[in-house]
Amino acid sequence: MSSKNNSFSLSRRNFLKVSAAVTAATGMGFGANMLNIKKVSAEESEKLAKSLGNVEVKYTADVMCPSECAMEMWVKDGRITKIYGNDSCPFNDGACCAKGASGMQLIYSPERNKYPLIREGERGEGKFRRATWEEAIDYIGKKLVEIKKNYGAESVIMDAGDVTDRDQYYRLFHAFGTPNCVEHGSICDTPRRHGPKLMLGGKRIEPDVMRPVLVRQPDGSLKKDYTYYSKLIIYVGWNPFVATRINYESRGTVGAKVENGCKVIVVDPAHTNTASQADQWLPIRPGTDGDLFAAMLRYIIENDNPNDPLKKYIDWSFKELSVGWDEFEKEFKSWWGKTDPINGKSYFSLDWATDRTGLPIEQIAQVAHEFGITKPAALVWGMQSPGHHYNGYPASILGTALNIITGNIDVPGGAIDTELVKSDKGGDAKGSSLKKKKVKRLVDGKEVEGEVEHLHMDWYGDWPAAWDDVVGDYPRRFREGVALNYGPLKGHKYPIKGFMIRTGNPVMTGGNTKDWIDALTAKDSNGNYKVELVVNIDTLYLETGMYADVILPEASYAERMSLSDVYPSHQVLWLRDRVIEPLHEAKCPTDIMNMIAKKLSELGDADFKASDFWDKYKSEEDFVNEMLAPAPGRNHAGEPIPYPHLPLGYKLQGTPDSLDAGRVTIDHEKKVVKGELVTVDWMRKNKGVAVWPMSWNRFKVFDKEAGKHVASKAVAKTNSKLFEFTFSAYDKYNKLIAETGIIPRGLKEIGYDKYPNTFYWFETKWNPYTNKEYAKYKDEYPFQLICGRVHHAMTGTQMVPWLSEAPVEGIWMPLNNSFKHKIIDMNANNELEEVEKEFKENTFCVGTIAINADDAKKLGLKTGDLAILENPLGAQEKGKVYVTEGMRPGTIKLGFGTGGRFSPGIGPTSKNKDYTPNHSGLVDPNAHSPIMGMPCYADMIIKVIKA
Numbered sequence: 013m014s015s016k017n018n019s020f021s022l023s024r025r026n027f028l029k030v031s032a033a034v035t036a037a038t039g040m041g042f043g044a045n046m047l048n049i050k051k052v053s054a055e056e057s058e059k060l061a062k063s064l065g066n067v068e069v070k071y072t073a074d075v076m077c078p079s080e081c082a083m084e085m086w087v088k089d090g091r092i093t094k095i096y097g098n099d100s101c102p103f104n105d106g107a108c109c110a111k112g113a114s115g116m117q118l119i120y121s122p123e124r125n126k127y128p129l130i131r132e133g134e135r136g137e138g139k140f141r142r143a144t145w146e147e148a149i150d151y152i153g154k155k156l157v158e159i160k161k162n163y164g165a166e167s168v169i170m171d172a173g174d175v176t177d178r179d180q181y182y183r184l185f186h187a188f189g190t191p192n193c194v195e196h197g198s199i200c201d202t203p204r205r206h207g208p209k210l211m212l213g214g215k216r217i218e219p220d221v222m223r224p225v226l227v228r229q230p231d232g233s234l235k236k237d238y239t240y241y242s243k244l245i246i247y248v249g250w251n252p253f254v255a256t257r258i259n260y261e262s263r264g265t266v267g268a269k270v271e272n273g274c275k276v277i278v279v280d281p282a283h284t285n286t287a288s289q290a291d292q293w294l295p296i297r298p299g300t301d302g303d304l305f306a307a308m309l310r311y312i313i314e315n316d317n318p319n320d321p322l323k324k325y326i327d328w329s330f331k332e333l334s335v336g337w338d339e340f341e342k343e344f345k346s347w348w349g350k351t352d353p354i355n356g357k358s359y360f361s362l363d364w365a366t367d368r369t370g371l372p373i374e375q376i377a378q379v380a381h382e383f384g385i386t387k388p389a390a391l392v393w394g395m396q397s398p399g400h401h402y403n404g405y406p407a408s409i410l411g412t413a414l415n416i417i418t419g420n421i422d423v424p425g426g427a428i429d430t431e432l433v434k435s436d437k438g439g440d441a442k443g444s445s446l447k448k449k450k451v452k453r454l455v456d457g458k459e460v461e462g463e464v465e466h467l468h469m470d471w472y473g474d475w476p477a478a479w480d481d482v483v484g485d486y487p488r489r490f491r492e493g494v495a496l497n498y499g500p501l502k503g504h505k506y507p508i509k510g511f512m513i514r515t516g517n518p519v520m521t522g523g524n525t526k527d528w529i530d531a532l533t534a535k536d537s538n539g540n541y542k543v544e545l546v547v548n549i550d551t552l553y554l555e556t557g558m559y560a561d562v563i564l565p566e567a568s569y570a571e572r573m574s575l576s577d578v579y580p581s582h583q584v585l586w587l588r589d590r591v592i593e594p595l596h597e598a599k600c601p602t603d604i605m606n607m608i609a610k611k612l613s614e615l616g617d618a619d620f621k622a623s624d625f626w627d628k629y630k631s632e633e634d635f636v637n638e639m640l641a642p643a644p645g646r647n648h649a650g651e652p653i654p655y656p657h658l659p660l661g662y663k664l665q666g667t668p669d670s671l672d673a674g675r676v677t678i679d680h681e682k683k684v685v686k687g688e689l690v691t692v693d694w695m696r697k698n699k700g701v702a703v704w705p706m707s708w709n710r711f712k713v714f715d716k717e718a719g720k721h722v723a724s725k726a727v728a729k730t731n732s733k734l735f736e737f738t739f740s741a742y743d744k745y746n747k748l749i750a751e752t753g754i755i756p757r758g759l760k761e762i763g764y765d766k767y768p769n770t771f772y773w774f775e776t777k778w779n780p781y782t783n784k785e786y787a788k789y790k791d792e793y794p795f796q797l798i799c800g801r802v803h804h805a806m807t808g809t810q811m812v813p814w815l816s817e818a819p820v821e822g823i824w825m826p827l828n829n830s831f832k833h834k835i836i837d838m839n840a841n842n843e844l845e846e847v848e849k850e851f852k853e854n855t856f857c858v859g860t861i862a863i864n865a866d867d868a869k870k871l872g873l874k875t876g877d878l879a880i881l882e883n884p885l886g887a888q889e890k891g892k893v894y895v896t897e898g899m900r901p902g903t904i905k906l907g908f909g910t911g912g913r914f915s916p917g918i919g920p921t922s923k924n925k926d927y928t929p930n931h932s933g934l935v936d937p938n939a940h941s942p943i944m945g946m947p948c949y950a951d952m953i954i955k956v957i958k959a
């Protein structure tokens with residue numbers, strides 16, 4: 013295969029044309045009213061609200077998407093009348109997107125879960141009867157007690173979904189005795205986080221573009237600073253302009269570009285909205301981002317010359333801050349001598365990379381050179397790319413290495429691991445200490461003792477390296493149960509009998525849809541469901557709710573309290589305050605927690621005490637105060653020094669003002685500085701937001717004696733407190749493997765008998781261009797399938813009809829058949845009312861099949877035609893195609909969770925299920941990423957058949 017034939021490149025003219033088309037499409041659907049949001053300061057806003065009479069201004073946090081922006085809501089006569097962004101929070105700096113502004117259509121939706129429901133028909137039929145809270149809690153309590161008695165508490169999974177206020181549910185189920193309390197991370201971007209976790213002890217690397225930041229000035233004052241320093245940002249499979257859960261990245265990227273001339277490069281098979289604003293789009297072949305990173309690293313190593321300013325790529329001072337580079341480099345280089353069986357070329361060479369990525373050789377060399385030479389720069393990789401591939405691990409390790417060796421970690425304008433620098437919160441509210449409780453289990457007739465934690469299905473089962481409870485193979489667990497391979501309770505086996513699912517919708521987005529449905533509806537020989545209890549706690553009635561035995565209506569985000577802080581570049585927290593009282597019969601998580609705890613206590617479960625629940629947390633505020641207590645909880649580090657009068661390296665606790673004024677006590681032994689604790693009251697007096705000063709270079713400190721920077725050891729959370737190129741985080745798992753001789757299933761799959769302690773490499777699945785095993789499928793299944801988030805049409809928010817006026821990137825387009833549906837809409841008096849609305853043909857956005865124009869021509873397809881997608885496993889999905897220039901040939905893109913929606917609870921969108929494709933329908937149910945067990949959402953090949 014020649015690299016030229018293999019390459020797809022757009023001319024500058026076509027690039028601009030495609031960019032313009034995508035940008036236009038983005039704006040096209042927003043009604044003038046939606047865009048006409050004027051930014052005013054919090055003070056101006058409060059004044060304006062008061063002048064309107066009986067209007068109360070409340071500060072809270074959004075949950076219309078996982079960005080959870082800080083919001084300002086106006087309330088009149090107990091109803092929300094306006095939604096704005098909160099100007100006091102640097103995360104979104106007053107910004108509120110169309111989706112956030114549409115929140116009222118969700119909060120006041122007639123399709124919300126209004127009261128508890130108990131199933132009457134079979135799972136999936138959607139037949140429920142109205143129940144009282146007492147009845148529903150009694151049903152759940154009795155079932156939980158029965159499961160605990162018959163199978164052990166660990167047989168219940170609590171999946172608390174994709175919002176940050178999940179601690180109440182964790183506390184409840186940790187007390188119950190199951191360590192299997194998980195969240196949406198199990199299906200999110202786990203391979204993406206792996207490199208930062210191993211090498212920094214962190215999670216997500218983002219560009220330093222959150223502005224404003226509060227910065228200490230030389231005169232001692234604090235300044236709200238909007239200065240951008242970034243010179244180059246490379247987004248790989250990351251589309252912050254559309255898919256983000258990080259609000260500031262879209263604003264900040266444009267800010268850095270306009271104000272600091274920052275170059276933006278987007279590497280993505282699809283011409284996303286982010287690509288439309290970039291200087292360069294590299295339409296890479298799906299599943300080859302790691303190949304690009306490997307080639308960049310090899311190029312940088314081979315061409316680095318400290319004496320040539322044009323080739324001074326590596327900032328060798330990184331060695332002062334790290335361990336293991338020599339071993340990493342040696343292992344990386346050892347691959348150069350090997351020949352790739354798929355193309356016969358030397359691993360990681362430019363020649364090899366061009367063949368695999370489909371990018372021209374000069375482009376790969378150029379991006380490697382530019383990343384090496386431009387400082388500060390940030391290389392950022394995303395959820396839909398390394399995050400969703402079987403082999404995303406080597407990609408995220410290489411990406412992290414590239415950021416470290418070029419000196420870009422935590423410098424102004426560089427790359428920041430947000431997990432390491434955001435505020436601490438939560439404390440023991442989620443009840444982690446309860447996992448230390450001793451338990452006894454019978455193993456082979458012998459009683460053995462361990463801790464609740466040792467019952468964890470992931471850490472002691474098939475995926476020991478699955479930190480953050482990340483295994484996404486629940487359907488298999490439901491069918492096969494759990495066998496503990498490691499730890500004191502090794503040999504203990506248990507079934508999964510209870511599934512508590514809150515706010516998530518795994519039937520549509522947790523892996524293969526059919527696999528999920530089969531697992532939740534499987535029956536034993538007596539005709540009873542194998543999973544004996546499925547409870548759905550949600551504000552909305554989504555597909556997973558249709559398979560529940562009990563549905564509990566949770567208060568919407570405007571009706572409950574908690575905290576937010578989604579990946580900021582330093583310590584900032586904002587309050588989710590209760591804006592209105594819960595509507596209908598909905599209850600907030602703290603009340604649901606207390607009700608279930610009390611019921612379990614009444615039913616004789618001695619693990620539940622009043623002092624841990626209903627006496628301790630008499631209100632939501634009590635719970636949130638406990639969550640706030642540790643904030644900001646990070647070590648005092650970096651430049652400019654946040655608090656020059658406080659000792660560096662000490663842990664800070666307390667309100668920004670008390671730390672600033674020195675109203676603190678200092679414990680030199682424990683190295684803790686304690687000011688006045690942050691409380692809900694304090695937050696309310698400060699527009700719901702606490703912001704501590706920003707600093708950079710937090711991983712190092714200047715050693716006057718040595719005359720150079722040395723590691724601060726104040727931020728990195730690795731065992732060595734240094735950047736690690738030899739992965740000590742794997743040591744504990746290797747110890748378990750050595751003790752038992754049991755090799756985890758994922759490792760076996762990729763041919764390792766223990767976790768490698770430095771650089772490693774393996775190929776992805778279902779990719780005929782990089783993995784020889786799949787080469788035979790190339791001709792029959794010529795398309796690679798990828799998916800992308802549609803920001804305003806995620807699994808819950810597709811029920812908001814206003815958002816179906818906004819097309820996205822060819823995967824969410826106005827291609828509906830005509831239909832009628834009851835919705836709530838604004839009337840002439842600017843009030844929401846229920847109306848029967850007719851949606852004419854091609855006026856309402858639906859999930860589509862985005863296909864390259866040349867590919868479509870060859871297949872005789874045009875926009876709006878129906879097509880069938882079929883994978884080699886025989887699964888099919890039907891949908892309407894959208895023909896676009898903005899797609900790499902041979903690639904098909906679908907929205908994630910946008911198509912095939914069949915729950916009546918998602919409103920008008922459910923009317924389109926028969927001609928919209930469900931991406932999860934094509935995912936291989938048996939493909940789980942080998943280290944952490946996540947579904948391989950972006951590894952599949954298909955053929956396209958005209959319907």
Ligand code: SF4
Binds near residue numbers: 074078079081
């Ligand atoms: S980005 Fe997300 S959290 Fe922020 S306003 Fe929009 S929908 Fe709300």
